[in-house]
Amino acid sequence: MKAITSRDNPLYKRLKALAGSTAQQRRSGHALLEGLHLASAYLDAAGQPETCVVTEGALRHEEARAIVARIEEKRVLTLPDALFGQLSSVVHGVGMLLFVEKIEAQLPARVSTTCVVLDGVQDAGNVGSILRSAAAAGIENVFCAPGTAYAWSSKVLRSGMGAHFLLNIFEEVEPAGLIARLDVPVTITDSHGAKALYDCDLSGQLAWVFGNEGAGVSQAWRDAVTHRVTIPQPGGMESLNVAAAAAVCLFEQCRQRRAS
Numbered sequence: 001m002k003a004i005t006s007r008d009n010p011l012y013k014r015l016k017a018l019a020g021s022t023a024q025q026r027r028s029g030h031a032l033l034e035g036l037h038l039a040s041a042y043l044d045a046a047g048q049p050e051t052c053v054v055t056e057g058a059l060r061h062e063e064a065r066a067i068v069a070r071i072e073e074k075r076v077l078t079l080p081d082a083l084f085g086q087l088s089s090v091v092h093g094v095g096m097l098l099f100v101e102k103i104e105a106q107l108p109a110r111v112s113t114t115c116v117v118l119d120g121v122q123d124a125g126n127v128g129s130i131l132r133s134a135a136a137a138g139i140e141n142v143f144c145a146p147g148t149a150y151a152w153s154s155k156v157l158r159s160g161m162g163a164h165f166l167l168n169i170f171e172e173v174e175p176a177g178l179i180a181r182l183d184v185p186v187t188i189t190d191s192h193g194a195k196a197l198y199d200c201d202l203s204g205q206l207a208w209v210f211g212n213e214g215a216g217v218s219q220a221w222r223d224a225v226t227h228r229v230t231i232p233q234p235g236g237m238e239s240l241n242v243a244a245a246a247a248v249c250l251f252e253q254c255r256q257r258r259a260s
Contacts, residue, residue: 187207
């Protein structure tokens with residue numbers, strides 16, 4: 001294995017710039033996958049990374065060694081633990097990071113199966129959690145409208161826990177263009193004048209639209225809506241976190257499909 005020992009190494013400087021800036025990650029078309037779980041999920045789904053960076057300390061960890069053994073030796077670089085710490089955003093992690101190209105999917109001409117639309121969901125943790133729920137619920141396509149947190153940022157990847165490699169994720173998708181491609185009813189959550197989620201027939205194909213944490217769903221989607229549902233909250237809270245609401249909706253649909 002090759003070793004990087006200096007912070008002046010060109011590759012190390014590039015990785016450090018990417019680790020410190022979501023904007024840089026977006027422009028580069030690359031992603032940094034930190035940790036053993038993400039590394040293993042990527043290898044299972046997509047094959048070899050461009051580069052695997054692993055600390056000398058991690059190589060004493062049995063699971064880390066097993067992952068490194070799956071990667072071509074020419075792609076593996078070792079780093080001292082102190083240098084890796086300047087790339088890491090994980091506290092007490094096992095020092096491993098994959099440098100990979102973002103997986104690009106081609107926007108479908110028509111959308112005829114259940115999908116998720118993130119309409120300006122700004123919090124990276126919420127985006128990652130929704131992606132994780134969508135993947136667990138068997139959804140294939142997630143469309144991110146402008147204003148949504150960058151799906152391949154380090155924080156979203158950590159929250160997604162490998163969901164990225166089970167989904168087709170489309171970013172910067174304008175509502176008008178996507179609405180024109182939909183062959184499924186548009187469904188939003190709405191706390192005012194909507195039908196209770198559990199009283200709705202959700203067994204068919206739907207486009208679930210989850211909106212901005214503060215402003216909710218944008219007007220373009222409100223104009224296109226077919227179903228408005230509300231999640232009963234007997235405890236009296238005004239609203240749920242958007243990621244929690246998405247999980248409730250997606251798994252109520254799963255429950256109804258299983259029962260039908």
